[in-house]
Each structure stands twice: as structure tokens, then as C-alpha cells.
Amino acid sequence: MAQEHSFMEPVISLSGGSRRKAYAIILLFGIVSLFGDMIYEGARGVAGPYIYLLGGSAFVVAFVAGFGEFVGYGLRLVSGYVADSTRHYWALTFMGYGMLIAVPFLALAGSWEIAAVLYIIERMGKGIRAPAKDAILSNVTAPVGRGWGFAIHEAMDQVGAIAGPLIFSAAFLVQGDYRGGFVLLLIPFVLMMAALFITRMKAPVPEEMEVASGISGKKLSTRALVPYGVFTALTMAGFAVFPLIAFHYSSAGIVPYEQIPLFYAIAMGADAVVALIAGRLYDRHGLIILGAAPVISLVIPFFAFAGSYSSALPAALLWGSVMGIQETILRAAVADYTAVSKRGLAYGIFNTVYGASWFGGSLILGWAYGVSITLVIGFMAVMQCIALPVFFYARSVMEKGEGGVAV
Structure with a gap:
């Protein structure tokens, strides 16, 4: 069966056995992420209230959340470099x-x-795990198309993101405190580690699957990928985090408080569905599909920060759709345009740019919200308008292979 990487070279035929093995490993890794998301997404929603109940102040809650994200993204650079230097991708995962x-x-x-x-x-x-995990996924998805492989993984990831908070909420309703919910999360932890061990047994040397697939797209130098990083920074800086949108829903009385989790679940569902569509289209048509992200993001603030309940649903659907495109294509493209030997570091840099830009943009949007809703909408729209031409320039550079070949 022919590969669908029409924009990659060369296009070769792969055995059904190679594709079946790749699908099995992708699904196993998806199960790992599903259980992982159950655990940390289940806990994330109650982090603030739990610390408060234990005697922490609002400042402590904000500091813990901010410092945790800072450390997490900062470690990506280090762990990506270590992964490439030692080749111990599984150990870090x-x-x-x-x-x-x-x-x-x-x-x-x-x-x-x-x-x-x-x-x-x-x-x-x-x-610690993000760059190594993405590098492994980039290897094992090569036989089926990286866009499609990352899309399957993202869809399963979102199932966990939806299930986790629901399970935790159910536990809280039954027992009346948070501790029971945390204890319950030990079950998906055990299942997650078991699935990870099985995945490791199926693909002890994941790079071999990429080599066997024969996929050899343009492996660019770091300089050639700079415009791609700039585009990522711009589009993420102008993309509001969902908690800010939810805060607007609540503070403006647009959506009843008890319905806000439902809107988030709707966004996550849209993320999963659109990820599958975007991944398949990316494998067929290439990087041009990523251009939909800033276009849709340009529309989001006009729905998200409008004053009516009827605009909240399309805002959630559009927000989740952009997440599905970003989480699938942004990650798949990093693999398609970087050499295997530099993959961990490439993901470390990419994840840091992605997270730092989103965090920085969120700070600006949080300040702007206190000044004027119009300022929020204007900032988001302007950032996406700037990001769009940068995207087309980055695509041109990457697909022409300018900047030399990475070694």
C-alpha cells in the first residue's frame, strides 16, 4: 500500500505487517497517554481548591501553578538534549x-x-518525558503517515482528558472529599505503566521502524526551522487558554457555572475529532493544512468574548478544533523536517517555544481583560493576522529545503 506522504520523498510501498505493527504500537502509546491524561487532568481541576483547603493562599496556588509550568517547559530543553545524546528515549519516557x-x-x-x-x-x-515520547512516536508513526499517527494518539489522549475530570468528580460526589479521588487515580497509574511496558517490548528500538519505512523527507538545519518557530510563537501568543474563556463565561453570566465543565468537554471532543481529520489531510496535502489554525483562531475571540450564550458553543467547538490541528500537525511536522539524531532536542525546543509563547500571551490577555474586552479581541486577532503570512513564509522555506540539511 502506497504511503500518503505526497509531499515527502521517496514514496514507497510498505508491507501490511509493518503497518499493522505500527498501528499496534500507536494504539498502545495512545492507551498510555489516555491513562496519563486521566491522572493529571483529573487532578488539575482541583489543584487550586485542594491547596486552599490545606491552608495555602491564592498567591500560593498561583505560584505553584506558574512555577510548575515553568519548570516543566524548561526541562524539555534539557531532556530533549539528553535524549539525543544518550539515545535513552525509553528510559526518559x-x-x-x-x-x-x-x-x-x-x-x-x-x-x-x-x-x-x-x-x-x-x-x-x-x-522529562515529552521530547523523548514525541521522538519515539515520530519513529513509529512513519509507516502509517505521521499526521495520521499523531492524530490517533491525540484523539486517545483527549478521551483521557475528558474521562479524568469526570471520574474525579464522581468520586468526590460519592465520598465528599478530594482524597478519595486521588486514591482512585492509582488504578489508571498502574494500567498506564503496564501499557508502557508492553509498548516498550513491542518497539525496543523505535528508530528501526522509521529506517525500515524508507521515509526520508527534508531534514533541515536549525536555521531553516526558525520561521516555523516564529510562526508557532505568534499563533500561540494570540490563542487564549480555555480557563480565561471560561472565566469570561462565568464572570459575565453568559454560561451557568455548572455547565462550564460541559463546554470544556465539548471542546475536548472537537479536539479529538478534528485531530483525526487534520492528521489525514496533512499526510495527503502537507504543511498547508496547518494554515487553518491561525485562520480559525482569528475567528475565535469574536465568539468566545461575545455576550451571548449562543456564541459560547461555537467558541468551544472552534477552540477545540484549533487544538486538534496544533497538537497533530505542529508535532508531526517537527519530525518530518528534522533528522532522527536531532529529534529529541527539536521537540524540546519546539515544546518550549510552544509553551512559553502561550504562557506569555496568556499573561498579556489576562491583563488586557481587566482593561477592555475589545483589547482582548484585538490582540488575539492581530497576532493571528501576523502569524498567517509568517506561516506561508515558513512553509516555503521548509518545503524548498532552504538552509541546508541537518546532520
């Missing part, structure tokens, strides 16, 4: 996922200080 044990241990936290340390450990684990 196991270490990072293993640190999710900090979440069930929150049930034993007797003070906000201990809870804060455990939350930060969980974020550190994310930073």
Missing part, C-alpha cells in the same frame, strides 16, 4: 510517566507545602 505517581500520593498530603511539591513533581515528569 518511563521516568517521566513514573513521576505521575505523585498525583495519587496527594491523598497523603498533610499540608499545602507537601501538596505543592507533589504538583511540581508531576509537572517535572511531563517535562
Whole structure:
């Protein structure tokens, strides 16, 4: 069966056995991420209230959340470099996922200080595993098309993101406190680690799957990928985090408080569906599909920050759709345009740019919200208008292969 990487070279035929093996590993890795998301997304929603109940102030909650994200994204640069230098991609992946044990241990936290340390450990684990995990996925998705492979993984990831908070909420309703929910998350942790061990057994040397696939797209120098990084920074800086949108829904009385989690679940559902569509289209048509992200993002603020309930649903659907495109194509393209030997570092740099830009943009939007809704809408729209031409320039550079070949 012919590969669908029409924009990559060469196009070769792969055996059905190679594709079946690739699908099996992608699905196993998807199960790992599904359970992982159950754990940390289940805990994330109650992080603030839990620390507060243990005696932490609002400043402590904000500091723990901000510092945890800072450490998590900062570690990506280090772990990506270490992954490429040592070739121990699996070891870093196991270490990072293993640190999710900090979440069930929150049930034993007797003070906000201990809870804060455990939350930060969980974020550190994310930073350690992310580049290595993405590098492994980039290897095993090559036989089926990276866009499609990353899309399947993202869709399964979002199932966990939806299920986690729902499971935690159910546990809270039954037992009346957070500790029971944290203890319950020990079950997906055990299942996650078991699935990870099986995945490791199926693909002990994932690079071999990419080599066997014969996929050899343009492997560019770091300089050639700079415009892609600039585009990523611009579009993420102008993309509001969902908590800000939810805050607007609540503070403006647009959506009843109890319905806001439902709108987030709708966004996550849209993310999963659009990821599958975008991934398949990327494999067929190339990087041009990513151009839909800033176009849709340009429309989002006019729905998200409007004053009517009827605009909230399309805002959630559009927001989730952009997330699906970003999480699939942005990651797949990094692999398609970088050499295997530099893949971990490439993902480390990319993830840092992605997260830091989103965080920086969120700070600006948070300040702007206190000044004027019009300023929020204007900033988001302007950033996407700037990002769009940068995207077309980056695409031109990448697909022409300017800047030399990475070694």
C-alpha cells in the first residue's frame, strides 16, 4: 500500500505487517497517554481548591501553578538534549510517566507545602518525558503517515482528558472529599505503566521502524526551522487558554457555572475529532493544512468574548478544533523536517517555544481583560493576522529545503 506522504520523498510501498505493527504500537502509546491524561487532568481541576483547603493562599496556588509550568517547559530543553545524546528515549519516557505517581500520593498530603511539591513533581515528569515520547512516536508513526499517527494518539489522549475530570468528580460526589479521588487515580497509574511496558517490548528500538519505512523527507538545519518557530510563537501568543474563556463565561453570566465543565468537554471532543481529520489531510496535502489554525483562531475571540450564550458553543467547538490541528500537525511536522539524531532536542525546543509563547500571551490577555474586552479581541486577532503570512513564509522555506540539511 502506497504511503500518503505526497509531499515527502521517496514514496514507497510498505508491507501490511509493518503497518499493522505500527498501528499496534500507536494504539498502545495512545492507551498510555489516555491513562496519563486521566491522572493529571483529573487532578488539575482541583489543584487550586485542594491547596486552599490545606491552608495555602491564592498567591500560593498561583505560584505553584506558574512555577510548575515553568519548570516543566524548561526541562524539555534539557531532556530533549539528553535524549539525543544518550539515545535513552525509553528510559526518559518511563521516568517521566513514573513521576505521575505523585498525583495519587496527594491523598497523603498533610499540608499545602507537601501538596505543592507533589504538583511540581508531576509537572517535572511531563517535562522529562515529552521530547523523548514525541521522538519515539515520530519513529513509529512513519509507516502509517505521521499526521495520521499523531492524530490517533491525540484523539486517545483527549478521551483521557475528558474521562479524568469526570471520574474525579464522581468520586468526590460519592465520598465528599478530594482524597478519595486521588486514591482512585492509582488504578489508571498502574494500567498506564503496564501499557508502557508492553509498548516498550513491542518497539525496543523505535528508530528501526522509521529506517525500515524508507521515509526520508527534508531534514533541515536549525536555521531553516526558525520561521516555523516564529510562526508557532505568534499563533500561540494570540490563542487564549480555555480557563480565561471560561472565566469570561462565568464572570459575565453568559454560561451557568455548572455547565462550564460541559463546554470544556465539548471542546475536548472537537479536539479529538478534528485531530483525526487534520492528521489525514496533512499526510495527503502537507504543511498547508496547518494554515487553518491561525485562520480559525482569528475567528475565535469574536465568539468566545461575545455576550451571548449562543456564541459560547461555537467558541468551544472552534477552540477545540484549533487544538486538534496544533497538537497533530505542529508535532508531526517537527519530525518530518528534522533528522532522527536531532529529534529529541527539536521537540524540546519546539515544546518550549510552544509553551512559553502561550504562557506569555496568556499573561498579556489576562491583563488586557481587566482593561477592555475589545483589547482582548484585538490582540488575539492581530497576532493571528501576523502569524498567517509568517506561516506561508515558513512553509516555503521548509518545503524548498532552504538552509541546508541537518546532520
